Amino acid sequence: RRSSDLGPVAYGIALAITVTVIAAALTSADGLTTLILTQGLHVSNFTGAFTHTSLGGQALNSVKAVALGLVGFFGVLPAALGWVLEIIWRQATILVLVATVPITAAGLVAHTTSSWFCRGLRWTIAAIAVKPVLAMVFVVGVSTLANGTGLTGLLAGVAVLWVSLICPVALFRLLEIGRAHV
Numbered sequence: 001r002r003s004s005d006l007g008p009v010a011y012g013i014a015l016a017i018t019v020t021v022i023a024a025a026l027t028s029a030d031g032l033t034t035l036i037l038t039q040g041l042h043v044s045n046f047t048g049a050f051t052h053t054s055l056g057g058q059a060l061n062s063v064k065a066v067a068l069g070l071v072g073f074f075g076v077l078p079a080a081l082g083w084v085l086e087i088i089w090r091q092a093t094i095l096v097l098v099a100t101v102p103i104t105a106a107g108l109v110a111h112t113t114s115s116w117f118c119r120g121l122r123w124t125i126a127a128i129a130v131k132p133v134l135a136m137v138f139v140v141g142v143s144t145l146a147n148g149t150g151l152t153g154l155l156a157g158v159a160v161l162w163v164s165l166i167c168p169v170a171l172f173r174l175l176e177i178g179r180a181h182v
Contacts, residue, residue, distance in 0.1 A: 014105055015101060015102055015105055018101050018105065018121075019098065022094075022098055022101075022124060022128070025128050026128055029129065029131050032132040036132060036135040036136050036139060037135050037138075040135075040136075040140075040142075041139060067151065068154070071154055075155075076158065076161060078162075079164070082162075082165040083138070083164070083165070086165065086167075086168060087134075089168070090168070093123070093127045094128065097120055097124045098124070104116040104120040105117050122175040122176070125175060126168070126171040126174075129171055130168045133167045133171060134164055134167050137160065137163060138161065140160055141157055141161035141164060142157070143157075144156055145157030145158070145161075
């Protein structure tokens with residue numbers, strides 16, 4: 001057989017391997033996310049803020065309750081909405097990138113389009129990594145919220161939760177910068 005006859009077979013093998021590796025990476029990312037969330041979310045001291053029993057302590061508890069409510073409404077609720085949108089965006093991105101693997105792999109034939117496959121692969125890796133990275137920053141944010149003292153600690157915890165919303169941008173940028181040096 002001539003080597004040109006094996007082109008379609010090699011193309012099919014490359015596609016199968018790529019899709020198989022992406023499926024394995026998705027499974028690994030889901031397992032890592034579950035591990036991070038189950039091991040990292042052992043926080044039970046939010047109730048420690050409400051232990052005063054004197055009249056002044058009860059007034060202070062009322063102020064703390066209002067502050068916690070405001071922080072929850074203006075800080076945690078928008079972050080939660082952002083996480084939902086990020087996970088939906090992640091799923092859609094992975095579906096589109098996997099669907100375009102045949103097109104980007106076909107780009108490997110010509111020198112001018114050979115970067116398509118590598119760029120699509122980097123984007124897929126970044127999209128897959130969003131879930132465990134988001135979980136890690138979420139655990140840090142919840143720990144900061146639970147263990148923070150005073151209003152500063154509370155706001156620092158909310159800030160960490162908001163920082164998690166830029167994780168996808170940071171991951172995609174990190175992988176694009178890494179490409180420039182390779």
